[in-house]
Amino acid sequence: MQTTISPFVMVIFGATGDLTSRKLMPALYNLLSYKTLPERFFVVGFARRPFSHEEFRSLMKEAILRHIKGKKIDMEALNKLLQNLYYQQGLFEEKEPYEKLINLLSSFDKEIGACITRFFYLAAPPLNYSTILNKLASTRLSEGCGQGSSKWTRVLIEKPFGKDSDTAKKLEEQLTHTFEERQIYRIDHYLAKENIQNILAFRFANAMFEPLWNKDCIDHVQIVLAENSGIGNRGKFYEGVGALKDVVQNHLMAMLAYIAMDEPGSMSVDSIRAERVKVLQSIKKMTKEYIISNIIRGQYGKGLINERKVEGYREEKNIAPDSLTDTYIAMKLYLDNKRWDGVPFYLRTGKRMPFSAARISIQFKKPTHKFFESIHEHKEHWHDNVLTFRIQPREGISLQMLAKKPGLGFSLQNVKMDFSYESSFGHKLFDSYERLLIDSIRGDQTLFATNSGFNATWKVVTDIEKVWAQLPLPKFPNYQAGSWGPKEAEELISRDGRHWLLH
Numbered sequence: 001m002q003t004t005i006s007p008f009v010m011v012i013f014g015a016t017g018d019l020t021s022r023k024l025m026p027a028l029y030n031l032l033s034y035k036t037l038p039e040r041f042f043v044v045g046f047a048r049r050p051f052s053h054e055e056f057r058s059l060m061k062e063a064i065l066r067h068i069k070g071k072k073i074d075m076e077a078l079n080k081l082l083q084n085l086y087y088q089q090g091l092f093e094e095k096e097p098y099e100k101l102i103n104l105l106s107s108f109d110k111e112i113g114a115c116i117t118r119f120f121y122l123a124a125p126p127l128n129y130s131t132i133l134n135k136l137a138s139t140r141l142s143e144g145c146g147q148g149s150s151k152w153t154r155v156l157i158e159k160p161f162g163k164d165s166d167t168a169k170k171l172e173e174q175l176t177h178t179f180e181e182r183q184i185y186r187i188d189h190y191l192a193k194e195n196i197q198n199i200l201a202f203r204f205a206n207a208m209f210e211p212l213w214n215k216d217c218i219d220h221v222q223i224v225l226a227e228n229s230g231i232g233n234r235g236k237f238y239e240g241v242g243a244l245k246d247v248v249q250n251h252l253m254a255m256l257a258y259i260a261m262d263e264p265g266s267m268s269v270d271s272i273r274a275e276r277v278k279v280l281q282s283i284k285k286m287t288k289e290y291i292i293s294n295i296i297r298g299q300y301g302k303g304l305i306n307e308r309k310v311e312g313y314r315e316e317k318n319i320a321p322d323s324l325t326d327t328y329i330a331m332k333l334y335l336d337n338k339r340w341d342g343v344p345f346y347l348r349t350g351k352r353m354p355f356s357a358a359r360i361s362i363q364f365k366k367p368t369h370k371f372f373e374s375i376h377e378h379k380e381h382w383h384d385n386v387l388t389f390r391i392q393p394r395e396g397i398s399l400q401m402l403a404k405k406p407g408l409g410f411s412l413q414n415v416k417m418d419f420s421y422e423s424s425f426g427h428k429l430f431d432s433y434e435r436l437l438i439d440s441i442r443g444d445q446t447l448f449a450t451n452s453g454f455n456a457t458w459k460v461v462t463d464i465e466k467v468w469a470q471l472p473l474p475k476f477p478n479y480q481a482g483s484w485g486p487k488e489a490e491e492l493i494s495r496d497g498r499h500w501l502l503h
Contacts, residue, residue: 005441007040008117009108011101013092013132014124015045015056018233019158021063024123025081027433029064032077036438042108042116044086046101056087092124092131098139106145115145119440121156125237129157130174137178156185156440159250160241161449164465165458172451185440186449190251190358192432192439194421195395197447199258199360200272202389202397210263212364213339220344222361223255224502226353228305230481231327235318242326244297244461247349250449251358253280253457255391256333256347259360260340269446273453280456284334291467296488297474298328300352303481310352310481324476327351330489332496333460346493348500352481358391361501384414386501396420 012020031037045056061082065073088104090097109115120136122129136142136155144152155175162168175184190196203210212218225247231238238246257276264271286294301312313319313327328350335345364385386400398418405411439447479486484500493500 005038007038007112009042010119010121011044011046012121012123013046016047016049019123023433025060025063026067027437029077029081030434032081033074041084043084044088046088048091050089051087053087057082057085060085092128098135109145115152118153126160133174133178142178154183155179158187160245161454165462168454168458188250188254188449189432190254192435192447193391195389195391196258204263215341215343217364218343219363219365222346222501223252225251225349225358227351228353228356230352231316235316239319239325243329243349244326248329249457249461252347255360272446273450277450277453280453282335282337283460284336288467291464294332295464296330296492297326298479298486299476300327300479300481301477305482312477328485330492350485354482359502360389362387
C-alpha cells in the first residue's frame with residue numbers, strides 16, 4: 001500500500017515503558033514494512049532514563065527483534081525506523097526537557113521546510129497525564145510550530161481515562177482546555193480490532209441478520225475477555241485499578257456498544273460514534289440490591305496454567321500481600337431501549353483463565369413450534385443456535401445450528417458454519433495499534449473513544465464501587481489460577497437457566 005501521508009513527528013511520553021516496546025514500536029515497524037508511512041518522519045521518546053539517541057535506538061531495536069522473533073526481518077523497514085528515532089531525557093514535571101523538545105521539534109520543521117503535524121502520545125502512567133498536559137500548554141508545544149494554531153497538533157491518550165467519574169471529568173476539562181475535540185484521540189484498542197469493526201458489516205450489509213437482532217429473536221448475549229496471563233510487570237499500574245476499571249469500563253463496553261448499537265445514518269465519524277454512545281447511555285441503572293446479586297468480583301490465587309504452577313495475585317511483583325484488587329469480574333446488564341428490552345447481557349473478564357480469548361456470543365431463542373417435541377433426546381439442543389464473533393484468537397465468525405445426521409432415522413446434531421479471516425482473505429490482519437496509529441496520522445477518529453461514552457461507562461463503574469464500599473471486605477483470593485473464576489460467577493448465569501458458552 002503506497003503512502004499519501006505527509007511527514008510528521010510523534011512524541012511518546014513514557015517511551016521506556018512496556019506499551020512503547022511491546023506495542024508502539026512493533027506497530028511502527030510493521031507500518032513501515034507495509035510501506036504505509038512516509039519516507040521522512042520523526043519519533044521522539046520522552047522519559048526520565050538517561051539515554052542518548054543511539055542508546056534509545058538500540059533499546060527499541062531489541063524490543064522489535066523480540067516481537068518478530070522467528071519471523072523474517074524486514075531490514076529496510078527496521079533500519080528506516082531506527083534512523084528516525086530520537087530521545088529526550090527528562091522528568092515530566094520539569095520545564096527544561098520540554099524547552100529542549102521545542103528546539104528538537106523546530107529542527108525537524110526546518111529540515112522539512114514546513115510546519116509538520118505533531119502527535120503527542122501519552123503512554124506514561126495515567127497519574128502523569130495532568131502534569132504532561134499542563135507542560136504542553138504552558139510551553140505552547142500544544143500550539144504546533146509557533147504559529148499559534150492548533151492545526152498542527154494532536155494528542156493520543158491511553159486508558160484508563162481517569163480512575164472514577166470525578167477524575168475522568170477533571171482530565172476531560174484539562175484536555176478540552178488545551179486541545180479541540182478534533183485533536184483528541186482517546187485510545188481503547190478494542191475499538192480497532194478487525195472483527196469488532198466487522199460487526200458493522202455483518203449486521204448492516206447483510207439483510208438476513210438485522211431483522212433478527214432484537215428482543216424477539218435473541219435470548220441473551222455473552223461478552224467474554226479471558227486472559228491466560230497474570231499481570232506480568234504491570235503490578236504498579238494494576239494494583240488498585242483492577243479488572244473492573246482496566247477491562248470492563250472500556251474493552252467490554254466497547255464490544256457491547258458495537259453489538260447492540262442501531263444502524264448509523266452514514267459511515268461518518270460522528271454518526272458511528274453517536275450510535276455507540278447511545279448504547280452506553282442506555283445501560284439500565286442498577287440498585288444496591290441488584291449490584292450485590294449480579295456483579296461478581298474475584299482475585300486469583302495459586303494454581304496451574306498449562307500444568308505449570310503459578311503464583312497467586314498477592315504473590316506477584318509490586319502487589320500488596322493483603323491486596324483487595326479484583327482480577328475477575330462477571331456481571332449481568334440490561335439496556336433500557338426498545339430493541340433490547342428484557343435481554344440480559346452477560347459480561348465476563350479475568351486474569352489467569354485456562355486460555356486467552358475474546359468473544360461475543362449471540363444466543364438465539366429456542367423454536368416456538370413443536371415439530372421436534374416428540375424426540376425427547378434432542379430437547380437439550382433447542383438453545384444451540386449461537387452466533388459467535390471471535391475477536392481473538394483466530395478472528396472470525398461462526399454460527400452453530402442443528403442439522404439432521406445422515407442415516408435412515410431422524411437424529412439431530414450440532415454443526416458450525418465458520419468464517420475465518422485468515423482462510424478467507426489469506427493475509428495478515430492489521431494489529432489494533434497499527435490501525436490506531438495510521439488512523440490518527442490520517443486524522444480519522446472513527447475508532448477512537450469519546451468523552452460522552454466514557455462518562456456513561458464511568459457512571460456504571462462508580463455506582464458499583466459505591467456499593468462495594470458499603471460491603472464487608474471480599475474474601476480474596478476466591479478462585480484458583482487456571483480456573484474459570486469464582487463459583488458465584490457460575491451461579492450468576494445458572495440461576496437464569498443458562499450457562500457460560502466459553503469453557
